[in-house]
Amino acid sequence: MSAAGEDRFHDLQRAAVRFRDERDWAQFHHPKDLALGLQVEAAELAELFLWKTNEEARQALEEPAFRGRLAEEMADVQMFLLYLAEAAGLHLPDAVEAKLETNARKYPVEKARGTARKYTDL
Amino acid sequence: MSAAGEDRFHDLQRAAVRFRDERDWAQFHHPKDLALGLQVEAAELAELFLWKTNEEARQALEEPAFRGRLAEEMADVQMFLLYLAEAAGLHLPDAVEAKLETNARKYPVEKARGTARKYTDL
Amino acid sequence: MSAAGEDRFHDLQRAAVRFRDERDWAQFHHPKDLALGLQVEAAELAELFLWKTNEEARQALEEPAFRGRLAEEMADVQMFLLYLAEAAGLHLPDAVEAKLETNARKYPVEKARGTARKYTDL
Amino acid sequence: MSAAGEDRFHDLQRAAVRFRDERDWAQFHHPKDLALGLQVEAAELAELFLWKTNEEARQALEEPAFRGRLAEEMADVQMFLLYLAEAAGLHLPDAVEAKLETNARKYPVEKARGTARKYTDL
Numbered sequence: 457m458s459a460a461g462e463d464r465f466h467d468l469q470r471a472a473v474r475f476r477d478e479r480d481w482a483q484f485h486h487p488k489d490l491a492l493g494l495q496v497e498a499a500e501l502a503e504l505f506l507w508k509t510n511e512e513a514r515q516a517l518e519e520p521a522f523r524g525r526l527a528e529e530m531a532d533v534q535m536f537l538l539y540l541a542e543a544a545g546l547h548l549p550d551a552v553e554a555k556l557e558t559n560a561r562k563y564p565v566e567k568a569r570g571t572a573r574k575y576t577d578l
Numbered sequence: 579m580s581a582a583g584e585d586r587f588h589d590l591q592r593a594a595v596r597f598r599d600e601r602d603w604a605q606f607h608h609p610k611d612l613a614l615g616l617q618v619e620a621a622e623l624a625e626l627f628l629w630k631t632n633e634e635a636r637q638a639l640e641e642p643a644f645r646g647r648l649a650e651e652m653a654d655v656q657m658f659l660l661y662l663a664e665a666a667g668l669h670l671p672d673a674v675e676a677k678l679e680t681n682a683r684k685y686p687v688e689k690a691r692g693t694a695r696k697y698t699d700l
Numbered sequence: 701m702s703a704a705g706e707d708r709f710h711d712l713q714r715a716a717v718r719f720r721d722e723r724d725w726a727q728f729h730h731p732k733d734l735a736l737g738l739q740v741e742a743a744e745l746a747e748l749f750l751w752k753t754n755e756e757a758r759q760a761l762e763e764p765a766f767r768g769r770l771a772e773e774m775a776d777v778q779m780f781l782l783y784l785a786e787a788a789g790l791h792l793p794d795a796v797e798a799k800l801e802t803n804a805r806k807y808p809v810e811k812a813r814g815t816a817r818k819y820t821d822l
Numbered sequence: 823m824s825a826a827g828e829d830r831f832h833d834l835q836r837a838a839v840r841f842r843d844e845r846d847w848a849q850f851h852h853p854k855d856l857a858l859g860l861q862v863e864a865a866e867l868a869e870l871f872l873w874k875t876n877e878e879a880r881q882a883l884e885e886p887a888f889r890g891r892l893a894e895e896m897a898d899v900q901m902f903l904l905y906l907a908e909a910a911g912l913h914l915p916d917a918v919e920a921k922l923e924t925n926a927r928k929y930p931v932e933k934a935r936g937t938a939r940k941y942t943d944l
Binding site (some may be wrong): 707708709712715716719722723724725727728730731732735736738739742743745746748749752754757758761767770771772774775776777778779781782784785788789790792793795796797798799800802803804807809812813814816 | 865922
Binding site (some may be wrong): 606611614615617618620621622624625627628629 | 740742744
């Protein structure tokens with residue numbers, strides 16, 4: 457993979473770390489708390505869809521106010537992921553590529569096509 | 579920002595979408611389900627730290643088996659984020675940059691330094 | 701409220717505590733871990749509905765196998781709640797009654813009838 | 823089990839249902855949304871412990887303000903559980919008793935004593 461191609465992930469992680477260090481927050485960033493915080497943010501994201509049918513969600517996604525809140529919650533989740541990657545010394549893009557390969561084995565196209573079943577039930 | 583710098587995020591999102599489309603799964607990817615799935619994966623990630631002290635978590639992070647499971651769970655969260663970004667037509671790196679700017683206003687360095695208090699309590 | 705009326709909650713909490721103490725698990729039951737574990741169980745519960753439409757969920761609820769798994773996950777959430785109540789010295793039934801009264805003030809019938817809006821948007 | 827012993831669970835569930843019906847909210851109470859809402863409330867509960875060490879959590883549990891917020895979040899989780907039990911036609915206390923029996927088989931005292939390992943690792 458080219459160094460150029462990694463810039464955006466890498467740049468964001470550095471920007472998030474700089475934000476953290478300016479505030480002297482590394483002392484709070486235990487991996488367990490980062491994992492807990494990520495889950496809290498994921499719940500705030502999911503709450504945006506609570507009580508909505510899929511059709512109502514589709515309509516909400518056309519409203520700028522809703523899109524703005526969604527973007528903020530997604531950014532919060534992404535930032536906790538970046539902080540956790542930093543704390544654990546893991547490389548997120550490589551982890552995603554490896555997982556896509558694992559999932560390709562768990563969900564072979566011919567078996568998984570068109571079904572939402574878990575791989576254990578294929 | 580340079581187009582080159584965006585490649586990795588963009589490439590991963592395209593790889594994830596290709597994986598999805600080969601299996602004809604777009605029909606299941608309602609934003610509400612993606613948000614719910616993201617929360618489920620975030621919980622599986624957090625479960626890795628359940629019952630562990632911070633010191634035990636630090637030791638676990640030195641074990642290859644634990645690191646491998648952590649990387650997989652983080653990749654799952656990242657993939658759901660990429661799918662949700664795709665479904666909502668949102669651009670994750672831009673959303674993170676915007677949120678870092680918002681947070682810089684909510685948590686000014688002089689007030690936030692060294693405290694884990696929420697901005698509403700600063 | 702009569703003492704008789706409290707028996708079931710109280711009995712269950714005592715049965716759960718006895719189960720815990722026979723295994724010498726109180727040492728792990730930090731309130732933070734109980735709250736994290738509760739969230740993990742809540743996610744396992746929610747995962748049963750992932751990718752399902754409301755109609756598919758309705759059908760699943762008629763299948764004994766699905767009902768059995770749902771009952772197990774709900775029991776897991778309930779047990780973590782009971783353990784947390786024990787650890788915090790809080791009384792769950794009283795807390796629910798107090799919250800219903802608070803909610804009755806936040807969501808007056810004439811304003812809240814037939815709408816899923818949050819009280820801050822009424 | 824005696825009818826008297828069930829009163830409190832049963833009474834709370836009826837009080838919660840009455841609260842719901844006065845507001846005509848049954849139309850929103852799809853099991854999937856109740857499971858999602860339960861997870862959201864569980865995250866709000868867990869957020870109370872975010873960034874806190876176990877010692878700081880112990881101290882917080884002595885503050886009336888913290889205890890009050892904890893009791894409210896626990897009540898929210900309990901109410902969603904009661905609504906889900908209502909929607910699914912499941913009986914929570916019986917589910918907990920059955921799960922305690924299942925867990926007693928999964929975690930035999932002689933193997934599980936003093937260890938936080940999952941039953942799959944015993």
